[in-house]
Amino acid sequence: MSDMVLQGAAQRPARPALKTRLAAKGFDGTTLLVLPGLIAVLALFIYPFLYGVVDSLTPQAGAWYENYRRFFSDPFLYNTISATLWLALPVTLLNLLLAVPIAFRVRLMRRQRLLTTLLVLPITLGTVLVAEGLLNFLGPQGWFNRTLILIGLLDTPLRLTNNYWGVFASLLITGFPFAFLLTLSYVTGIDPAIEQAAATLGASAWRRFTRIFLPLLVPGLSVTFCLAFVQAFAVFPSAVLLGAPAGATRVISIAAYSAAFEEYNHSLGSAIAIIMGAVQLLVVLAVLGLRGFFYRGSASGTKG
Amino acid sequence: MIRDRGLGSKLWRTAVWAVTLLFILNLLGVIATVVTNSLATRWLGTWLPVDFTTRWYFAAWREFQLTEVLLVTFQVVFLVTLLSGLIGITTAYALARRDFAGKRFVVLVFLLPLLVPPLTYGIPLATLLYQVGLGGSFWGVVIINLVPSIPFVVLVMIPFIEQIDPRVEAAARVFGAGTGSLFTRILLPLLLPGMLAALLLVLVRTIAMFELTFLVAGPTSQTLVVSLYYAVFASGVRASQSIDAMAVVYMVTTLFWLILALRFVNPTQIVARAKQSQPAH
Known part of the structure; x- marks a missing residue:
């Protein structure tokens, strides 16, 4: 017994102090600076999120799964998922399809600043203002319909507000700049020497795009798709103001909001909010999973 | 920098710029609609309002x-x-x-x-x-x-x-x-x-x-x-x-x-x- 104590005492000077050992693993005074931010996010994001999960499982009446049962048995509620996907997926795809060729053109421009600044406008103006502007612009007497009638494409004005297309247009206007600027930053990150090498070896523009750029861009494009999809999927103000909030554009965020703050059923509201997060997560995971089939690696040319 | 000179690529380039221009025109149209309407006395069924005024700003500020x-x-x-x-x-x-x-x-x-x-x-x-x-x-x-x-x-x-x-x-x-x-x-x-x-x-x-x-x-x-x-x-x-x-x-x-x-x-x-x-x- 006393031998072991003595042994322990003899070993102690050989072991560095706790502070030194922690510092060697990266924990010291500077690491503690991470705490304010971490505590804030844990308290304001993780805790409310877990609270929401528990809240959604303790309904006002019935079994623990009552909120989820109600959501998936009431067509007025579960149809919001398809309504939201039906808006968000086509818009996100269209935005990406437009963003890629335009980013490829803009990359060759020397003065991109004016164009990119113009395109940042709708992001900073936000969805509410774009919705308000589009209500007049796309309305039956708005400039859009008037121009189409003037150049003879139409005889009677198209109905573009208070339905699916109004929301579609607003998501296009706020979503395209986002997709474009992200795509542009990925496209300009590819070393032009790779394209020059392909052109020297006689690859046509189409072959250079499909065989060189596309494989290098797939990781970036899938991230862009996910981020743009997250934005489109969360559509809320424009679906109310520009769409038909009781009909075709009754998106899932409207259902969540009205359950929580109009019916005062925060338990059901949390449940719908969590279903919303889960559906979005599924789409994001599917896209990122598809990405695994493509090339991953450096987009910069290397010498030797 | 590589520039392709075929007819196809010219058409493609024009199409891309046309789409960009269309987008920007519509975007500016949306913003211009809001600004014009805020300065209009009456604007019903015409290209431009009947007359312009700034009184809506004072009204909005109060309201x-x-x-x-x-x-x-x-x-x-x-x-x-x-x-x-x-x-x-x-x-x-x-x-x-x-x-x-x-x-x-x-x-x-x-x-x-x-x-x-x-x-x-x-x-x-x-x-x-x-x-x-x-x-x-x-x-x-x-x-x-x-x-x-x-x-x-x-x-x-x-x-x-x-x-x-x-x-x-x-x-x-x-x-x-x-x-x-x-x-x-x-x-x-x-x-x-x-x-x-x-x-x-x-x-x-x-x-x-x-x-x-x-x-x-x-x-x-x-x-x-x-x-x-x-x-x-x-x-x-x-x-x-x-x-x-x-x-x-x-x-x-x-x-x-x-x-x-x-x-x-x-x-x-x-x-x-x-x-x-x-x-x-």
């Missing part, structure tokens, strides 16, 4: 109590910017300088709020805030806006801090600088451009942040964008010119900060986090 709303907006926005700056930059400094067990997990925690739709965490958080008694209050609006702002500052600042050579700090230490003077004399001047960029972006984003503010804003804690939403929502009640006048006030507020922000940041940073500096070839 929507814009003095109070603007005051609240700026208080909220500056407080959110300040708090997320203080918290975010210290956190980003630790994450940029130290490698520790669980760092990947911490970074993931900061990424999540930017990847989840605002309403998914906004509804439970708003419920909690109402239970604590902060719902509808000024501080409730500030707190809910901090959720996306702090992670945003952290993620934008990490690459900026990583760019600063740690040997500069070590040299300052060798010459006897304390933590205080190290921060004010070395880090602050070097980080200032990055900090300005990050904070201005938070500012612009917070002014336009609708969903979260909407969930907790009460009658006295509405920001400009929430008031605008309510005005458009109840658009039968007020003259549309008056609503558009308020929309122009909102536009001017955001654009002022956007133009200021663009002096310090690359437009692509507004959507993505700052790209790490490219290695030299």
